[in-house]
Amino acid sequence: MNEIVLETKNLTKYYKKVAAVYDLNIQVFRGDVFGFLGPNGAGKSTTIRMILSLIKPTNGKIEIFGKDLKKHRSEVLKRVGSLVEKPDFYNHLSALDNLKFIGSLNGNVDNNKIKKVLEIANLIDRMHDKVKNYSHGMKQRLGIAQALLNDPELLILDEPTSGLDPNGMHEVRELIKTLSSEFNTTIILSSHLLYEVEQVATRMAIINLGKLIVQGKVQEILNDEKQIIHIKVDNLQKAFELLKNENYVSDIKIEDVFIKLTAPNNKTSDINELLVKNQIKVSSIIPKRTLEDYYLELTQNEHPKMRMKKNV
Ligand code: ATP
Numbered sequence: 513m514n515e516i517v518l519e520t521k522n523l524t525k526y527y528k529k530v531a532a533v534y535d536l537n538i539q540v541f542r543g544d545v546f547g548f549l550g551p552n553g554a555g556k557s558t559t560i561r562m563i564l565s566l567i568k569p570t571n572g573k574i575e576i577f578g579k580d581l582k583k584h585r586s587e588v589l590k591r592v593g594s595l596v597e598k599p600d601f602y603n604h605l606s607a608l609d610n611l612k613f614i615g616s617l618n619g620n621v622d623n624n625k626i627k628k629v630l631e632i633a634n635l636i637d638r639m640h641d642k643v644k645n646y647s648h649g650m651k652q653r654l655g656i657a658q659a660l661l662n663d664p665e666l667l668i669l670d671e672p673t674s675g676l677d678p679n680g681m682h683e684v685r686e687l688i689k690t691l692s693s694e695f696n697t698t699i700i701l702s703s704h705l706l707y708e709v710e711q712v713a714t715r716m717a718i719i720n721l722g723k724l725i726v727q728g729k730v731q732e733i734l735n736d737e738k739q740i741i742h743i744k745v746d747n748l749q750k751a752f753e754l755l756k757n758e759n760y761v762s763d764i765k766i767e768d769v770f771i772k773l774t775a776p777n778n779k780t781s782d783i784n785e786l787l788v789k790n791q792i793k794v795s796s797i798i799p800k801r802t803l804e805d806y807y808l809e810l811t812q813n814e815h816p817k818m819r820m821k822k823n824v
């Protein structure tokens with residue numbers, strides 16, 4: 513258990529004087545759906561391109577399956593599947609024929625395998641349709657099907673839901689969940705959307721301006737985060753006296769018709785239970801600082817100039 517599938521060690525990439533990625537240390541464990549989260553320009557694609565050996569790091573190294581990528585490039589990358597840019601297919605060919613063609617380039621992947629990946633991507637009923645008649649979401653799923661042709665142990669998806677409508681996003685997320693739960697594929701999923709990572713990822717790293725801000729289990733990171741909560745009850749003074757003695761509560765005060773306090777995200781139900789147990793009627797418990805605010809705060813508090821060589 514807890515086998516590290518991929519690790520970056522002080523990974524750094526400069527474009528001239530700008531650090532696209534700086535001193536990045538991330539660990540992806542077997543079985544993870546690893547959310548690689550950061551706003552536009554944070555350095556996600558640059559990191560993924562280094563992981564896939566499409567560009568060279570300026571400094572640092574990458575280990576995949578315990579092996580130095582630089583020394584074991586082709587051996588390691590054979591076990592990795594990826595979807596990094598908009599997938600490119602022949603529009604006048606069917607999905608099946610596209611995958612047959614790609615399969616033949618990769619050393620004759622057999623037909624059963626092709627049908628299997630189309631089934632996983634929920635495209636088997638449409639496999640004879642020409643790709644030009646596919647929706648954007650279907651093309652993305654076909655791109656993922658293609659990435660599965662070599663039975664990858666590690667699948668890397670760079671912003672796989674980008675540009676999709678809510679339905680398409682949902683279908684891609686469901687596919688990621690299936691790959692993880694039924695096929696035990698380790699997945700790295702980059703995204704700039706917190707709610708997307710929250711829904712599918714087990715662990716995550718947040719990066720901004722090329723640097724790691726936090727990494728760990730998604731629920732732990734999000735639950736530990738404190739939020740401001742507004743509570744409306746029928747007996748403000750009694751509720752105040754009760755809550756102020758709880759060790760997870762801070763900055764508590766009565767303001768207008770509310771009790772306002774700071775507590776970790778996962779404590780809202782405890783607060784409710786405590787009040788109700790003490791015969792206090794609770795009419796609302798409203799978290800005022802959402803996870804989205806937390807993410808924005810983490811990713812907006814540095815100035816882009818901090819990325820320049822002289823500052824890092
Ligand atoms: P996005 O979701 O917008 O693609 P990202 O997190 O993937 O964002 P990157 O594309 O890795 O971010 O970009 C990181 C930084 O590196 C940005 O400041 C970008 O302008 C810069 N950058 C990326 N590629 C190049 C390049 N080929 N030449 C110069 N600068 C680059």
